[in-house]
Amino acid sequence: MKKLLYIFLLSPALLMAQEIAVLKYSGGGDWYGNPTSLPNLAKFCNQQIHTKINTKTATVEVGSADLFSYPFIHMTGHGNVVFSDNDAANLRNYLTSGGFLHVDDNYGMDKFIRKELKKVFPNNELVQVPVSHEIYKGPFAFPQGMPKIHEHDNKPPQAWGIFVEGRLVLLYTVETDLGDGWEDAEVHNDPREVREKALKMGANILNYAFNN
Structure with a gap:
């Protein structure tokens, strides 16, 4: 499986149609939050760092074999998250086979995730x-690390990770809310410079996921 996923990531032919996906999970949390985030991030990356990402974001369930079709998965929400044993095993296999998961706490996810x-x-x-x-x-x-996009509990932005054999396979961002910064401008009325900062950090995350 590892070899197959790396072929997807690196094959020049397949780079013409890279896809990223939102993770659908159980537990009642709003996994579907921030619907414009990934399409906007994909557009920004295509324009600014010359990726070729499909701007129609896919949805993939955490326990599905389809997970292995995507080099980058984004997860967000405000509430409860529940992984079954099968979900956990599938996600672990995906991440140790070359995949990447970005978990972005939209506020309220931390104690569950x-x-x-x-x-x-x-x-x-x-x-x-x-x-x-x-x-x-x-x-x-x-140079200062994770940018602050939205205020939650008057705490500094945090970036947590899980490393496997030296590679960052999972990035968990909290007290920053990057996904809100990726949304359409009228959703949160963030200043342009705040949205740009969020999109640039998102581009760095995607760049890392695609190349490591």
Whole structure:
């Protein structure tokens, strides 16, 4: 499976039709939140860093074999998250086979997602991603680390990760709300510079996922 996923990521022919997807999960949380986020991020990346991403974002269930068709999966929500044993095993296999998951707390997800991620990686701790990590270096520079997009609890933006054999396979962003910054401008009425900052950080995440 690892070899097959890497072929998808690296084959020049398939790069003409890269797809990214939103993760659908159980538990009652609004996995479908921020519907314009990924299409806008895809458009930004295609324009600014010359990717070729399908701007019609797919949806994939966490326990589905279709998960392995996407090099990058985005997960968001405000509430409860529940992974079955099959979900956890499928997601673990996906991530250790070259896939990448970005979990973005839309506010209210934190206490649920941390528990469920322990099912996926019982022996791997979430650790803070250092500001020296390459995900902050390009194509856009973020020397101070994760940007702050929306205020939640008056806490600094945080980036947590799970590393497997030195590779960041899962990025969990909290107290930043990147996905809100990717949405259509009229949804949250964020200033242009705030939205641009969110999109640039998103481009860095996608760039890392596609190339590592």
